Amino acid sequence: MASYRPPILVSRIKFDNYDSDHSGYLELNELKDILYDLGMRTGDADLVGALVALDKAKDGRVSYTEFKEWYREREKRIDALTLRDECQRVLLQAIQFFKYYDKDQSGQIDREEFAPMYDRLKREWKAIGAEVGTLDEVLKSFDKNGDDKISLEEFVQWLVNAGSICAVTKAT
Template structure:
């Protein structure tokens, strides 16, 4: 069974350990490390991606990343994980990011 939007929002809130309203890279990846090995891991990741993709474009763009990460981290994230260089993170790049 896949998590509901409410459960995903709760996971994101719980991962924000320093309570600054944004997730740093370690906080963000901790969500998936905790869930690793669960039966519905792929479904959970797909649902999490959809929740983070607030404009339903199929990509995480700079604006969506700004809602989650500190400003200095966004350029690093895009440099390291935006494999096709389009300035956005697609679902496959998202999976590689969490691998």
């Protein structure tokens, strides 16, 4: 019989995934990677600014508590999700899928980058008998802010809405 494991916050998954040295803190290089995956491409000055803003203890690194507080403020709709093991796996696969098509590593998929993604999705959807809209219709369904680009947050939110990532709202 499988033992129960409590749900894990998305912020914890993100933090642990990028704490590459398992120190319990994000250093500058780790912070840069996680910000990119959150769709925030930063230059060196912006990165240092982000570190200063997040580092409440002023020790030159970001603890999970500091990161979680910031992440909650910035991404309430995603951080409000808790994920079980299978959902965690799907979320991590979705992030890798997104990064694969984000060829310029801008943190967003533009129309040109979306075309091959659309072709792959169209093949997969047709294989299961799903209706498939035009490239413009599908792009618009992902792109909630109307900038003709898909951020990682928009992509994940679309997957949640489509039921591809199981989500349970935290009890308050």
